[in-house]
Amino acid sequence: MLSDILVPLGADGDGAPVYCVHSASGSCHTYLPLATMLDHRPLIGIEAPGYDDGEVLSGGLAALADAYARVVDVHRKDRPVHLLGWSMGGVLALEMAARLRSTGCPVPLVVLIDAWVPTGEPTPPDPALRARFVAGFAADTLGGVADRTAEILRVCAEEGTGEEAWDRLRAHGWLPDELDSETLDQRFAVFRNNVRALNEHRVQPGHPGPAMVIRGQHSPPETLPWADLIDDVREVTLPGDHYSLWHDAGPTRLATVIGDALRQTSTAALRGPW
Template identity: 30%
Template sequence: VVVVDELPVTPNGKIDRDALPTPDFEAQRAEYRPPREGVEAAVAAAFADALGISRVGADDNFFALGGNSLTATAVAARLHQSIETEVPVHWIFTESTPATLAHRIATCTAETNDAVGVMLPLRATGNREPLFCVHPAVGLAWCFSGLVQYVDSDRPIYGIQSPALTDSSVHFDSLDDLAARYVREIRSVQPHGPYHLLGYSVGGQIAHAMAARLRRDGADVATLAMMDSRLMTEVDAPMPSVARLVAEFAEVDSLDALEEDPTFDQVAELLRRKGGFFSTLTADHLGTLYRQYCKLVDDAVAHHPSNLDLSDLLYFSSVESREAERNGGPEGSIGAADWKDYIVGDIHEYKIPTTHEQMTSPPGLAVIGPILNRHLASVGLVTGAEFDEDNTGGNQGNSRRHELRQGFAKQDSAREGS
């Protein structure tokens, strides 16, 4: 952002773009410290090459300089050539300066695949309450990595992933059962609230169930946000093949090179050749992801959300997917409005100009990220504030919330009785 005293205009009153000052991208950089020779210098050179800038210091943050998930992939490829070391792309999101990434490379091996752990630290540093991002049906939370550049740097960000990736024997009877496991996971990182939850697709249903459990335990949930999360009552379409599923979540365009029904080994090899985030997935990982995807979809259809005493829901809906439904595409739930019966408070819907599958793409997150960050900052100003349930004669919003709470209590009592 460049501050000017006034906007220059042409004689006819339009903005004179040629007279605008050139943005100073150097202003966001830390005080320059030359990178040390060796790996640190190689990382700095890879950052500079990917970002198209002349110089990167040892303490310069890759994302503050304009990096994103696509350019991070280019950095990993460049480092593979220059230092002949496999650098997982997700390392760049957690170690985003040449100094910290060089230290990670020197102290870890590429075989240390912590990218499939239940808690994925997209940014582990910061002194504010973390943002926890719940995976979509595919079970991986890598898609949230692009949020790092939009959420304030003093807020940690964790992705929550399927436990089956690290423990093939794990089993959950229901979506509520899975949500209970995830609540235990986030409390191992943050023992007390307020909590901030974001879910994508089916992850939104899981996040809602997590919020309900936290509230029943007396914890404060300051943020519940969903990215195109619909309530599913049935699944008309057949389950996708493993090839089609990989094409969707890994953005693989070369499916024609595979057989109609490829093996997990063949798909894993294709991902390895493609490089990037998903090149570290093994055939066993892919098999687990596919089985978990099918089970999670079934659990989501069978799931009945609890009534959640929460102030607001932040909802990001896909404009293009809604347009497809109106134009004869598959019928389904309409998204944000589905949740009005399960939330005490307001639903703030933001329409994102992309498809459901591309919500976490760079263009999608470029819209979602700043809105989410502003929301997190605003709720931080009133964290811990509760509505006065006895003051039903107050403003209309409190009165409405009191009525809904009473109605929810009656519904829950009737459900337990039946």
């Protein structure tokens, strides 16, 4: 059932729930560090269909946003909702907000964490996608993810990518031992589908906001500013890069700025502009 995509992350309370949308990996567990830091606000993850079992949801990013918005609209029980997403999840959160608002659901705030406006980048071939997928498993300890992706590509080119591909990559210490090849095949299919959906998507201008865009100080520069597409947007830059935002002091910094923004939007109307 599609409702199984909702994953309670913690922090029971009476505040408007925060739905945290998966990145290209399909996992919502990235957001677990925030669960104890946003007081009185239920935190609910949205996991990609097929990440743990079941079928990968076919279609583009708009189809994913449609399906997720329907699930949230039923689950929210007439409460306002906040939406939050890292990387691809930020784009999904913004598109979900448009769909929820069209049905009358109040969305006081959308938070986009180090999310880029998709600009038609071609989807890489499977070997490059596989390397990116593997590099993401230990991004907090690998240092430069781009360098490690190139190293994984080199190893794959030298050793091949047959049925034992995952075992060879695991032997290099790049994959968790607890994930068997069948699980990795399934999760790679989700990742590939999500990357393709993101790359093919076009965000239309005119999103009303309010939204907050959080950037990593050392993340690649954006190709198109979100301010060109969202009418009411605040931008914040925090130390770190795309991955390190979620490690060490990163989650505390994120929780501080997100918590402040949520408190600002806790009433029916904002007190003036950001």
